Amino acid sequence: MISNRPITVAQMKAGERGRVIQITGGHGLVRRLEAMGIRPGKQITKVSSMLMRGPVTIQVNEAQLALGFGVARRILVELESK
Numbered sequence: 452m453i454s455n456r457p458i459t460v461a462q463m464k465a466g467e468r469g470r471v472i473q474i475t476g477g478h479g480l481v482r483r484l485e486a487m488g489i490r491p492g493k494q495i496t497k498v499s500s501m502l503m504r505g506p507v508t509i510q511v512n513e514a515q516l517a518l519g520f521g522v523a524r525r526i527l528v529e530l531e532s533k
Contacts, residue, residue: 458530460507461523463497469528470494476525487516489526 498508507523
């Protein structure tokens with residue numbers, strides 16, 4: 452089941468899963484994220500993040516990716532309830 456409260460990947464807690472609903476950015480950012488497998492409708496899991504706006508690690512399909520904090524703030528997801 453999916454909750455109706457969209458948040459950014461940067462706001463997710465480690466271990467939470469969600470479905471990407473929107474990427475707020477220019478065409479270049481959207482294309483770069485799509486090349487990494489991050490697009491609306493995809494399910495992602497937040498693996499970890501660093502303190503003080505450091506990189507955010509997520510899992511998409513079988514791959515783990517590190518995103519900058521600014522990029523993670525531009526990816527909106529709907530959390531899946533447990």
